[in-house]
Amino acid sequence: MNNDKTDYARVVYNDKEIPLTKYPGKLVNFLINKFKLKSGSHLLELGPARGDFIKEFHKKNFNIYGVDISDYAKEYCPEIKFKKADLENEKIPFEDNYFDVVYTKSFIEHFYYPEKIFSEIFRVLKPGGKIITLTPHWKFMLKYFYEDHTHRTPFTAESLDYIQKISGFINIETFNFRQLPIIWRFKFLIIFAELTRVLLPDSLGKKFKWVRFSKEVMLLSKADKP
Numbered sequence: 679m680n681n682d683k684t685d686y687a688r689v690v691y692n693d694k695e696i697p698l699t700k701y702p703g704k705l706v707n708f709l710i711n712k713f714k715l716k717s718g719s720h721l722l723e724l725g726p727a728r729g730d731f732i733k734e735f736h737k738k739n740f741n742i743y744g745v746d747i748s749d750y751a752k753e754y755c756p757e758i759k760f761k762k763a764d765l766e767n768e769k770i771p772f773e774d775n776y777f778d779v780v781y782t783k784s785f786i787e788h789f790y791y792p793e794k795i796f797s798e799i800f801r802v803l804k805p806g807g808k809i810i811t812l813t814p815h816w817k818f819m820l821k822y823f824y825e826d827h828t829h830r831t832p833f834t835a836e837s838l839d840y841i842q843k844i845s846g847f848i849n850i851e852t853f854n855f856r857q858l859p860i861i862w863r864f865k866f867l868i869i870f871a872e873l874t875r876v877l878l879p880d881s882l883g884k885k886f887k888w889v890r891f892s893k894e895v896m897l898l899s900k901a902d903k904p
Contacts, residue, residue: 686828687748692729698730704859706734709781709810713900715740719778722802723866724765724795725785728754743777745770748769766790771796777802780818785813790830811845811899813838815854818875818895838899847901855898857891874878 690696709715717739723732723808726744736742737755743759744751752760761771766789780799786792799809814823816832823829833841835852842850861867874892883890 685748685750687727687746687750691730691750696728700732701857701859703734703737704862705857706731706738708859710738713808715779716807720776721779721781722770722772722777724770724780724782724799725788726751726755729753731783732758741789745772746898765795765798772802774801777807777808778804779808779809779843780832784814785809787799787813787829787831787833788866792831793841793845796841796847800845800847800903805903807903809829809842809899809901809903811838811897812855813897815895815897818854818893821880822894829846831896836899837843838897842899842901846903848877849899850899852897852899855896857894857896858888 689713715721720743721740722743722745723735724734725746726802727748727750729744732742732751732757734745741759742755742757743756743761744755745761745763746767747762747764749760749762763769763771772887778840780803786795789795792835796809803809806902813833814829816823816834820832823832835854838894839852841894850864852877858867858871861871870890874889875895878889880893883893
């Protein structure tokens with residue numbers, strides 16, 4: 679086991695500060711239904727960290743793969759076909775046209791040159807394959823974005839669409855997304871989330887998940903490789 683204290687995944691995603699929850703399973707179910715992902719597909723997650731989400735894809739019978747600078751995911755999710763790489767300086771260590779889906783969450787914003795990441799994702803996706811991206815929405819998160827010192831490149835809906843277009847992707851769908859499963863079921867509640875974002879003080883986010891995730895607006899994007 680790698681106990682290096684500089685391993686970001688083991689430091690940030692320790693069970694005490696970020697315990698395991700049911701949220702990864704709910705998000706994975708949402709993504710599968712939203713984007714009609716097929717069981718049995720070859721799915722790569724870049725930056726899986728502890729492996730919370732990729733493990734849930736495994737439970738849904740996806741063939742799961744991961745690439746990260748930390749190998750922590752192998753401990754929580756031993757089923758993963760994992761390769762260790764520093765994607766700031768290395769290519770994705772898989773062959774061309776291999777994956778049906780490439781998924782990233784809170785990943786692309788950590789790179790100075792994210793266009794290299796999108797180019798690599800395009801390369802390893804099969805024709806007809808999908809890229810699914812979750813990243814903080816800069817227009818709503820500018821007060822908080824650099825509280826994480828590892829954040830490098832902020833994205834808006836416009837910039838996320840553009841970087842995917844110039845990387846060769848088509849059928850791009852990008853929209854605001856809140857990590858509140860109840861809103862995914864009852865869409866009218868987005869009104870109350872927006873009122874919460876505007877009216878309630880940020881300090882309440884430390885006590886109430888509804889407040890925190892009403893204020894933490896994400897971008898969710900899907901695009902296809904032609």
